[in-house]
Amino acid sequence: MDDERTAVARTTVDGRDADAGAGLPGGLLVRHPVPEDHGRLQVALADWWGGLGGEAGALQRQLLVPRLFLQHFAGTSFLVERPDHTLHAFLIGFLSQTDSRTAYIHFVGVCPDGKRAGVGGFLYRRFFAAARAAGRTRIRCITSPNNRDSLAYHRRMGFRLEPGDRIDEHGVPVHRDYDGPGLDRVSFVRDLPAGPGDGPGAGAGPGATPPAAAP
Numbered sequence: 327m328d329d330e331r332t333a334v335a336r337t338t339v340d341g342r343d344a345d346a347g348a349g350l351p352g353g354l355l356v357r358h359p360v361p362e363d364h365g366r367l368q369v370a371l372a373d374w375w376g377g378l379g380g381e382a383g384a385l386q387r388q389l390l391v392p393r394l395f396l397q398h399f400a401g402t403s404f405l406v407e408r409p410d411h412t413l414h415a416f417l418i419g420f421l422s423q424t425d426s427r428t429a430y431i432h433f434v435g436v437c438p439d440g441k442r443a444g445v446g447g448f449l450y451r452r453f454f455a456a457a458r459a460a461g462r463t464r465i466r467c468i469t470s471p472n473n474r475d476s477l478a479y480h481r482r483m484g485f486r487l488e489p490g491d492r493i494d495e496h497g498v499p500v501h502r503d504y505d506g507p508g509l510d511r512v513s514f515v516r517d518l519p520a521g522p523g524d525g526p527g528a529g530a531g532p533g534a535t536p537p538a539a540a541p
């Protein structure tokens with residue numbers, strides 16, 4: 327945890343100072359985003375979700391990450407670049423203004439060739455450390471019921487699925503019309519203990535309490 331806190335402190339909000347985060351695959355660098363990153367994040371939001379939702383889904387994702395996140399939530403957002411400064415992964419998150427216990431992960435994406443190499447887990451742990459440093463004790467996020475990778479990943483990262491108003495065919499609790507007509511969502515929550523123990527799978531490994539509604 328101390329390493330993570332030190333690394334958070336080293337990474338400046340203007341995004342100028344990238345560092346090789348402990349736990350990142352070799353050569354990758356992490357920094358906070360800047361508004362100039364908006365264009366390539368928009369490309370990633372269209373291309374990295376495997377065509378989920380078709381063109382409408384891509385447009386929805388792009389509209390969910392306007393430039394304001396890079397202007398006003400950069401300190402709790404992270405971007406991972408390759409040595410040639412091309413985009414490899416990102417996380418957009420913020421501290422709740424309404425609930426002083428909570429920090430919220432709005433979007434995370436890892437490039438298709440970079441998945442299952444620990445980068446998503448790295449970004450979450452980095453965000454957890456930033457949230458903890460700000461006194462937050464709970465992380466929330468949502469995903470689409472048809473995003474099977476995201477459901478599996480969040481469970482593995484120790485998130486619980488909150489009860490919804492229906493259970494889908496995979497046993498997943500879904501909140502119908504959560505973000506508008508037809509925009510169903512699954513809601514995740516994860517406690518953030520004060521001490522160490524935020525590794526991938528913390529709370530979800532062998533011997534841990536299983537999620538409330540495993541698919």
Ligand SMILES: CC(C)(COP(=O)(O)OP(=O)(O)OC[C@H]1O[C@@H](n2cnc3c(N)ncnc32)[C@H](O)[C@@H]1OP(=O)(O)O)[C@@H](O)C(=O)NCCC(=O)NCCS
Binds near residue numbers: 433445
């Ligand atoms: C979801 C996503 C961010 C995960 O990132 P990643 O870099 O592949 O994840 P990691 O390699 O760090 O995996 C962390 C843990 O989750 C597990 N995991 C990740 N994806 C998984 C999957 N599809 N199925 C089962 N387990 C998975 C890993 O095995 C790992 O656990 P382990 O350390 O015990 O092996 C990535 O797949 C992605 O960008 N998907 C497209 C965008 C998206 O759906 N974003 C989420 C909704 S906004």
